[in-house]
Structures are given as C-alpha cells and as structure tokens.
Amino acid sequence: MKPSSRKGPARVVFDKVTKRYGTNVVAVDQISLDFPAGTLVTLLGPSGCGKTTTLRMIAGLEMASSGRILIGDDDVTRLPATARDVSMVFQSYALFPHMSVLQNVSYGLQVSGFSKDVVASKANDVLKQLGLEVLGARYPNELSGGQQQRVAVARAIVLEPRVLLFDEPLSNLDAKLRRYVRQEIRDLQQSLGLTVVYVTHDQEEALAVSDTVVVMNNATIAQMGSPRELHDRPHTRFVADFIGGANVLPCEVASVQGEQATVRLGGLTLTTNNCAGTATQRHVAVRPNRVSLLPAGSPHALEATIQKATYVGEQMEYMVQTPLGELFVTSPDTDRPVAAGASVALAFVEEDVVLLSD
Ligand SMILES: Nc1ncnc2c1ncn2[C@@H]1O[C@H](COP(=O)(O)OP(=O)(O)O)[C@@H](O)[C@H]1O
Ligand SMILES: [Mg+2]
Numbered sequence: 001m002k003p004s005s006r007k008g009p010a011r012v013v014f015d016k017v018t019k020r021y022g023t024n025v026v027a028v029d030q031i032s033l034d035f036p037a038g039t040l041v042t043l044l045g046p047s048g049c050g051k052t053t054t055l056r057m058i059a060g061l062e063m064a065s066s067g068r069i070l071i072g073d074d075d076v077t078r079l080p081a082t083a084r085d086v087s088m089v090f091q092s093y094a095l096f097p098h099m100s101v102l103q104n105v106s107y108g109l110q111v112s113g114f115s116k117d118v119v120a121s122k123a124n125d126v127l128k129q130l131g132l133e134v135l136g137a138r139y140p141n142e143l144s145g146g147q148q149q150r151v152a153v154a155r156a157i158v159l160e161p162r163v164l165l166f167d168e169p170l171s172n173l174d175a176k177l178r179r180y181v182r183q184e185i186r187d188l189q190q191s192l193g194l195t196v197v198y199v200t201h202d203q204e205e206a207l208a209v210s211d212t213v214v215v216m217n218n219a220t221i222a223q224m225g226s227p228r229e230l231h232d233r234p235h236t237r238f239v240a241d242f243i244g245g246a247n248v249l250p251c252e253v254a255s256v257q258g259e260q261a262t263v264r265l266g267g268l269t270l271t272t273n274n275c276a277g278t279a280t281q282r283h284v285a286v287r288p289n290r291v292s293l294l295p296a297g298s299p300h301a302l303e304a305t306i307q308k309a310t311y312v313g314e315q316m317e318y319m320v321q322t323p324l325g326e327l328f329v330t331s332p333d334t335d336r337p338v339a340a341g342a343s344v345a346l347a348f349v350e351e352d353v354v355l356l357s358d
Contacts, residue, residue: 277357
C-alpha cells in the first residue's frame with residue numbers, strides 16, 4: 001500500500017458476485033450492488049445469510065468465485081487485501097494488547113512506510129478527532145468496551161481507507177452503549193464523508209445509522225432501499241417480518257389498477273399499493289401500531305378476540321385472534337386496556353396496509 005495511491009472515499013460496485021465455499025456452499029449468490037462514495041450502507045439479515053462473506057470480499061479477505069468488484073473505478077476483483085485501501089473494524093476489535101492506544105493507532109502507518117513525524121501527527125490528529133487524546137498512553141485492558149471500540153475505529157480511519165468496513169461492531173457492548181457508539185460511528189462517517197459498509201443482524205441499528213439498507217436472505221438481496229422505504233414499503237413477507245415485525249396476513253388480489261390494487265382481507269375490501277407479483281393469493285403487511293381496536297360489531301372491521309393483553313409501560317400489547325390468523329397489536333391507550341377474552345373489531349387505514357409480492 002503506497003501512501004501516494006490514496007484517493008479518498010470511493011464507491012463500491014458488485015457486478016453479479018458469487019462466492020462458493022467448496023462445492024456445496026453458495027455463501028453469496030450473484031449479488032449486484034452500487035454503493036455511492038460517502039454513504040453508509042448496512043448489510044442486514046439473519047445469521048448465515050452471507051453478510052460477512054460480502055464484507056470480506058470487499059476487503060479482499062475472500063476472493064469472489066465469479067463476478068466483478070470495483071472500488072472507485074478500479075477493478076479489485078483479483079487484488080489482495082493489502083492493495084485495496086480498505087480497512088476493517090472487527091467484532092472483537094483485535095487491538096494489540098501489548099501496545100498503548102497511541103501505538104495501536106500508529107502501527108498501520110508505520111507498516112505503510114510513513115516517516116516518524118507523519119505517523120505521530122496523523123495518529124494524534126485521529127485520536128483528537130475521536131476524543132481519545134487523553135487515553136494515548138493506556139493499554140487496551142485499561143479501557144472500557146466503548147473506548148476499545150473507538151480505538152479500533154481510530155486505528156482503521158488513520159489509514160484513510162477508501163472504504164471502511166464494520167462487521168457487527170457493537171455486539172460486545174451493552175444496550176445503552178450500543179446506541180451511543182452507533183451514533184458516534186454515524187456522526188464520524190458523515191463529518192468525514194467516509195464510505196462505510198456496516199454489517200448487523202439488528203434491524204433497529206440498521207435503520208438508525210444507514211443511508212441505504214441491503215436486506216439479505218439466503219445469499220441473495222431480499223430488498224434494498226432507504227430505512228424509510230424498507231420500513232414503510234417492504235416487498236416480501238421476509239422483509240416485512242424482519243424489519244419491525246409487521247403482521248403478515250393472507251389476502252386475495254381482486255383487481256389491479258395501475259399503481260393501486262383492490263384486495264380482499266377476510267370480509268374487508270381495501271385499496272392498497274400495487275406491487276410486483278402476479279399471484280392472486282398473496283399477503284399484506286400491517287404494523288402493530290397501525291391496527292385500531294374497536295368495539296365488537298363495528299362496520300368495516302375484522303372480528304377478533306383478544307388472547308393476551310400486556311401492559312408494558314408506554315403502551316399496551318395485545319395478541320389478537322382473527323379468522324385470518326394471529327395479530328400483534330400495540331395501543332398507546334394504557335388507561336382503558338381491553339381484557340383478554342374480549343371480543344373486538346380490528347380496523348385498518350388503507351395507506352397502512354402494504355400489499356406484498358408473495
Ligand atoms: N470459510 C467458510 N467455509 C465454508 N463455509 C463458510 C465459510 N464462511 C462462511 N461459510 C458459510 O457461508 C454462509 C454465509 O456465511 P456468513 O457470510 O458468515 O454469514 P453471516 O455473516 O450473514 O452470518 C453460511 O452458510 C456459512 O456457514
Ligand atoms: Mg457474520
């Protein structure tokens with residue numbers, strides 16, 4: 001890695017990239033992506049769906065079995081990790097235990113052949129940027145989890161990578177610190193204009209930090225879009241369930257009129273968005289906080305029975321049985337909870353009912 005070859009944050013392109021392990025495992029299956037420079041993209045999905053493999057192929061720690069990978073305008077498909085100007089922050093931070101914070105942050109620069117003065121000035125700048133300057137002389141075992149995480153980030157960004165990669169960086173932190181550190185990573189990415197690819201299996205974390213979320217399932221891309229698009233307009237049952245735990249109910253598509261569709265949901269007829277997908281028997285997604293509980297017998301509503309009512313502080317949570325299946329419903333009305341066993345009616349606002357493709 002020659003210092004003169006650095007060119008600033010870069011876009012990342014995958015063109016039909018596949019990764020096989022041996023003959024039986026297809027970890028990543030023909031994925032195509034185009035991440036603009038200066039954005040934070042998360043790879044989100046359940047364990048084993050191919051997130052880490054995708055990240056490691058960007059880093060050059062795994063080689064693609066087929067397809068092309070570009071960083072900026074450079075085809076890096078066959079380049080080794082050391083020639084890619086990419087840094088990775090690991091789950092375990094992988095700090096050198098026998099080196100101080102300053103030495104940890106300086107190490108990569110020294111190996112890259114920078115002069116002593118340049119190493120010192122760059123390392124100190126980055127420590128300052130991350131609020132670590134007072135910790136420069138400490139050793140990793142004298143730091144909290146959050147501080148270790150910050151040192152790991154400092155060690156990565158001091159190399160001015162064209163792409164910065166994070167693989168589940170918060171999994172060793174407690175819940176409160178996780179919120180704080182994820183925001184810190186996001187602020188840093190935005191203030192420095194870094195290209196970041198970030199792996200997580202936590203949908204809330206992904207929605208909180210990302211410009212773009214790529215939802216992966218079974219080695220392929222299930223859906224990609226802004227956090228709001230994925231949350232408000234999931235395309236499939238998998239995405240609807242994975243992002244925000246929407247209720248997924250069977251419906252019949254009665255007719256399609258351009259951008260809109262008319263669907264039958266139990267005895268209800270609703271106008272919804274149209275969506276790719278041609279089958280008549282499909283599903284809709286409805287978020288738990290978008291279902292209204294009305295008195296039994298109310299018109300334009302589904303008959304239902306409350307199975308379980310739970311008070312959780314800010315809201316009530318209900319498990320509700322309907323002819324279409326079980327629904328999870330939340331209500332801010334904690335003063336007048338509905339008791340388990342009660343008959344009710346469920347009503348939906350049409351805009352909140354999302355027709356899925358499957
Ligand atoms: N070195 C490897 N050899 C064989 N199979 C692997 C290897 N690394 C990952 N896999 C398999 O590839 C799939 C994707 O793994 P991975 O990318 O680690 O998923 P994720 O990070 O989403 O949990 C899994 O089925 C996993 O078992
Ligand atoms: Mg992983």
